[in-house]
Amino acid sequence: MFIQNTIKNYLQIPGIDGLLLASPEIFIFCSTLILMILDIFFFKEKSFKNTNKFGIFIIIIAIFLALLLPSTGVAFNGLYLVSELSIFFKLIILFSIIFVFLLSHNKADFEGIKFSEFNYLLLLSTCGMLILVSSNSFLTFFLALELQALPIYVMCALKKNDIKSAEASLKYFLLGALSSGFILFGISLIYGFVGSISFEQVSNISLKDDMGINFGLILILAGVAFKISSAPFHMWAPDVYEGTPSPITFFIATAPKISILGILIYLIYKVFSGIHGNLSDLILVLSLSSMLVGSIGAIIQKNLKRLIAYSSIAHMGFILVGMVAFSEKGLHAIMYYLIIYLFLLTGVFAIILSLQKDNKPIELISDLKGLYNDHPFISICLLIFMFSLAGIPPLSGFFGKWLVFFSAIDSGFYILAILGVLFSVVSAFYYLKIIRVMFFENSDTPLILDGNREIRFLINLSLFISVLFFALFPIFDYMILNTKI
């Protein structure tokens, strides 16, 4: 507040409020452009590593901007809104982007994505995500959605000569464009029936039982479900996860989903809170089917990243349980879950990236055979992440699961909670399968561990969070409880 007032006093410019509110996005956008120019003229051979380092630097400054200017308000004629919730989502998105940078820092060459475009595209997509969680009108919403998605389509195709990567990119692009079309059609319907695209005006009008609006909502929800890979709109996820290089897979699995969840929360809790009853059933179906598909579908998978894809579908189902609950508890549960899940996924991908077999990245689950004999520490880390993803106490995943089902029961969704925990037992099976391969089986060809400093840091950080979450719980509790919609 102090800094903001100081700036305001010294710079008597009309509209400075809005610019300050959007300062992280503006900063990232401008500095990305400057970075491109710098890259062309100065970086030469070390282009990738330097842009990568600068990218981290830019994101860190953006985090400080988001933290130091924690003012809330509406800007740009009501198109843009900064709330405590959006600041939370911005921070968690920015952290996940830092993890992407760190994961790719030394591994890009090995994974075949050593192009400095990777870093620009990542930054631009980040910019889109930050705007998305702050959008306050359907126009901003859609534009930000596209700004977020378009760089990702290109990133998927960065590994030009790889046929799987090309397939993944095409699939992601086609289905992503289709879902954007759905969303746009839904928006147009809502505009037609409400007469406004501003979130505020939409939320002020009573929307009860209007066929057109419900139809538009269903279309928007379907499009959003595509983007967060919730069943029955999940088909792209396994193929895309399998085909893309691991740092990009990690990126697709975290940041865009977090940002879309952020705006989905805002839409459901605030904008369409009047017709929550209709929405709730739809999300219930999404949630249940995601849990079902994610837990059953992963059992037969042999490819590690396909398995992670299905597991992320199941986890999306658990997260949506919190949204079905439609309460403050549910909101907080989602926030906890996202933090926990982000760190777990970071750890898992850091381990996947640090291992190689026959000079190739590991792909199959059976590639992990005998990991324990070769690299005990790494395998114990992966063991802890797997138990945590399965939701076994006292690891962090348990607390996420617990909070989510707590919110469901608190709102009276008993059957959903019971089905949810039963599915979580099913999903425990395939996490155990990975542990079995690592610990109970031996292999002839040794796995090579090639973890650099950044990756080791990420593994240790994730390990710390997932083992000691019970001790950090009160701290998170203090932070998250103050967040209101």
Added chain:
Amino acid sequence: MIEDWPILSILIFLPIFGAFLILLIPNKLNQDGEILKNSITNIKLVSLWTSIMTFLMTLLLSLKFNYTEKQYQFLEFYEWVPSLGIVYRVGLDGLSLPFIVLTAFLVPICILCSWNTIQHKIKEFMISFLILEAFIIGMFSALDIVVFYIFFEAVLIPMFLIIGIWGGVERIYASFKFFLYTLLGSVLMLIAIIYIIATTGTSDLIQVLDYDFSKTEQLFLFLGFFFSFAVKVPMWPFHTWLPDAHVQAPTAGSIILAGILLKMGGYGFLRFSLPLFPDASLFYQPYIFFLSCVAIVYTSFVAFAQQDIKKLIAYSSVAHMGFVTIGIFCFNTQGLDGAVFQMVSHGIISGALFLAIGVIYERTHTRDINKLGDFATTMPKYSVFLMFFTLGSVGLPGTSGFIGEVLVLIGSWKVNPLVAIISGLSLILGAIYMLRFYRKISFGLSENQDKYEIHDVNMREFMILIPLVIFIILFGIFPNIVLNFLKVPHFLILETFK
């Protein structure tokens, strides 16, 4: 001074501290790529001394324990997550103390019995065992439902690894079955726990006990808890994981599984189901009697048909735990006393039997009852030990097995004579299969006994077996050592039924 110390938390975290110390012992390799003998010895010694220290601490606790006090003792209370009403509260009463002592008593025995049998990954084995011990002690002393649940389920992680890494041929199947079966049971308890917290606003057991749930709520919540405890006990028909897990687990794993993990179910019934849901407990009493009677009769027959001696003991465990559930749901002093006493005595006896089987298996590498025999001449000392354990398991007067069974029979006669008759008659079945087991092993002629070089129990085994025999007889003659602890908690449980 020392009274102010968080002595119970120290007890819970002492094994974890020991595990941490073991972690620090370097894995120095010699030229052949094996860990140096020195560090292996160090690992074993550190784990042994940690577990013995834990045992001594539990003895200290039971000496300082005041068993006329109605409140929980050694209480510790810390705010944990205030917004959700979760507190870290641990404390002891007469119900939990015997189990904690039993745990701390069995763990050094487990460590000693795997002294030479565990050949690979000894460091990890000891670490998992100590962590397992910490979780179990934590579970028995938790007075907050969430803390209880966390420890209750956390036990699965080290146990899964113990079965899966150091187990027998079919270990992967057995470990998966064990893990998923128990997890499936306990997630339903999670739902029940969440419901309790959502309605009462707290997870502190002392406060939750004051809340009166309506009859319908009780009926559902009881079922949620029932499934997780029934899988753990295990009651028929939820017992199928037990034979697999027992057969495949290493000897130490079997001891801890039969000795302690099965008791978590019975303890859970006494700690949560009965005091929280008295109406539902009364409602479900006949069904539980039915399941328990089936368990006793059916598994006795199944045990009789077994070729694998570990499986035989596993099925006999199910039968003995059937007595426990009958005793618990009698809702009178004798029944409850008998149930808890039976749990303690079964913990010692079944642990001893698995240990004895481990001793044979180390020498002959077979568990087939038809291939074993004539140990009375080849291993006379061992046969004497085995006789004590067998007779204890049969329930001969003078051994601890007798007290538990007879108290349960008295208790159940008061409620339902039919149940008492059925379970009383099945004592004969128990005698039949256990005596057949002993006859074949000690006196029968084995087919291929010449193949093995059999020597009698050595000093280490002697030192492990002796305390078990002593306790079996001591508890058989002076049952009040245990029963004194149980008077007050059982009185309090029964008060809720009036």
